[in-house]
Amino acid sequence: MDPIVSFQGVTKRYGYLSVLKELDLDVAPNEKVAIIGPSGSGKSTLLRVLMTLEQIQEGIIYVDGQPLTHMERNGALVPADERYQRSVRGKIGMVFQNFNLFPHMTALQNCMEAPMNVLGLSRQDAQARASELLEMVGLADKMQSRPNRLSGGQQQRVAIARALAMRPKVMLFDEVTSALDPELVGEVLNVIRKLGDEHNLTMLMVTHQMGFAREFADRVCFFYEGRIAEQGPPNEFFTDPKNERTRAFLSAVLEAH
């Protein structure tokens, strides 16, 4: 099957620092990919360039068969402009480590803003869609609450509902449980599990939850210094890592827990 996301020779630099180095990565529709690796290895950057929050310097990214970073002009591919990117970006949704909810809006309004403004949904339709999603993440009773009245776990679940309200084909999760108190991690992971079952969604998730990655992902990618040093199905990956660095990383992580 054609990949829904395809990185081809992607290089991302900050000044002289290469954060992604000629990266190739294909993700199949509906695939769940866990991305792990040491801090600073480029995991967030991978998601951020896919969300078009950062521009890449070399290579090209395709989403659902369409170039994301480039557009066609007179038969040639040129860097995409903002307007073109908006037309492709809608297929992708993202959930952030720090939630980034809109603090001046209720949970419901957070989930209605983009569907109304971007997709042109009527207020009723947007509200119906938003309440359904908030129910799905277990927040039926918190719809009228502002983010500062919600726990971290609840805020993150609103953020997931907000992203889903745009009906993306690909969801990006960047360490979405890292800012949470330990007892709140479970409720967020449960919502992600549920998404995996119910929705026809491709997911890329950066995580430090090795247990969850193992149980949930179809594939685990280990990042090291801007490259994928090793990848494979979780069972193989965790029981028999081939790469020296993977082994060192896994044993360091396991020791910490």
Add this chain to the structure above:
Amino acid sequence: MLFDWSFALEILPILAQAAVITIEATLIGFVLALLLGLALALARMSRNPFISFPAAGFIEFIRSTPLLIQIFFLYFVFPKFGIVLPALVAGILALGLHYSTYCAEVYRAGLENVPRGQWEAATALNLAPMATFRDIILPQAIPPIIPALANYLVALFKETPLLSAIAVLELMQTAKIIGSDTFRYLEPITLVGLFFLVMSLVSAALIRQGEAWLRRRRS
């Protein structure tokens, strides 16, 4: 020379009429400053240097020259370029222009205080730049800067007597005319001073109340 209460009472209606002009100039001038200030702030923050540089230069230039000169410029020099403005219009324009540069810096601080994550969340939701600005950024940037903006409203108000220099019939000019007509300056000038004092004190109290209210609302 003793304060003549009956004379003061006599000129009060005339001064009250002039006070209307003063308040009018203040309010229109300030609305102008608010709108122009936002535009200037955005231009100043633009990533395009052909927009941000001139904006920064304009802000610096206006802030570094006296308001009185700007008033004179609009009223006496503009006609040389074929732009003839009535004194009140020139005066209000100068007030608005002058204070827009101060408002612009306040807006900029407010806008820069909105966390980057808010912009990123808006991008991730594919919101257009206009909607992002209107629905996400401004509603977070404005409340914290309302007190600072209100202080400039009071400052602008207190500078309206400068319009007397181009003979706008606001409070100061009216008081001067009463003075030169009757050779009594004590009462008109005192009354005008009192008016500014009372208005400023009332505004300051209102601003404090507003600040407290905002703090409560945000916690």
